[in-house]
Amino acid sequence: MRMSEAMDRLRAELRYEPTGKRVRAEGGGHLVVDTTRAVLVWEPRRITPTYAVPEEDLWGALSPSTRAEPAPDGILHPGIPFTAHSTPGEPLTLSAHGEIHDGGAFRPADPDLAGYVIVDFDALQWFQEDERLRGHPRDPYHRVDAHASSRHVRIVHKGRTVADTTAATLVFETSLPTRYYIPRADITVPLTPSDLRTYCPYKGEASYFSFADGENLAWSYENPLPDGPPVRNLIAFYDDLMEVTVDGVRNEHVDNPIARTLLDEFGVS
Structure with missing residues (x-):
């Protein structure tokens, strides 16, 4: 099988990969995430990853949200909003330091990601170690x-x-x-x-x-x-x-x- 064909098949699945890098995120100049246990997550048909972090490493309050929408058909490029989820789970509102991000977090219904929440990359300013990240986290399998x-x-x-x-x-x-x-x-x-x-x-x-x-x-x-x-x-x-x-x-x-x-x-x- 060609590797590209194998990757295309895997794209239909919920995929994740742990990273040993320290990952932080700020909102309004205040720390919201600080963890060395982040996981890169690709929801089905998403071509770019985002971070899932342990709930205990998230400095903010989580509450249920109704801001969710079905993901459109086809490949989900970075312009498709975070709230369009392609895997079962619970949409959440993230409140931290006076800022409220309705639908800015998501708790996937997957046992391998129990205790983790996926956080909207665009809602916060992210750092990998001490370097600012923009766009989306880097995919370790992208060259x-x-x-x-x-x-x-x-x-x-x-x-x-x-x-x-x-x-x-x-x-x-x-x-x-x-x-x-x-x-x-x-x-x-x-x-x-x-x-x-x-x-x-x-x-x-x-x-x-x-x-x-x-x-x-x-x-x-x-x-x-x-x-x-x-x-x-x-x-x-x-x-x-x-x-x-x-x-x-x-x-x-x-x-x-x-x-x-x-x-x-x-x-x-």
Whole structure:
């Protein structure tokens, strides 16, 4: 069996993995979570994890909440709200230091997670050891590799060449198609900066650009994370929507449900 097929099958399950790292969270400048017993949890069909923590390591009051909704069908990308749960359990309100987060916690009905509550990552500011976390916790089974390449890469959008280079950096990321990061000198269309920003826990904050129909079809990491891939100021394109040739051979568009879900999240069609 291909590993990708095995991972796809597991995605339908409630998954968890202990982490030995110290995990803390703050709300309103006050400590709400402080634990060395955190567990990474992926609810069924969620592609990114969040933290579950022992209730005794949570400095706040928990009470029942009615703020819950059925999870939509398909893959659950980071834009799907925390309150859309795909596993049985009890939605909770988290109250701490005068702040009330209705539906901000969830007690899963699973014996392996007895005594734990999952906490909405977006409701608090999180730290792993002494480093601030953004976006979502890092997945220990997610990998990002980047390699400089002299292969001839050409990207065409609706018959118009937008990039032509022999100096691309190829980024290989778990569960995603290969991305081609292009030097700006090899971009052949004017790029218009967009207000859209997204955050990748592995690469950093991405700034977006449009060059056709006002769509955010290109992005760049102007200040990537120190341990991220070497892609500073290079431009990547949503090549799922474009014609890409590498050394004269056209890439076949393979249906990638995770890539498609992320495109839909950011309003790209």
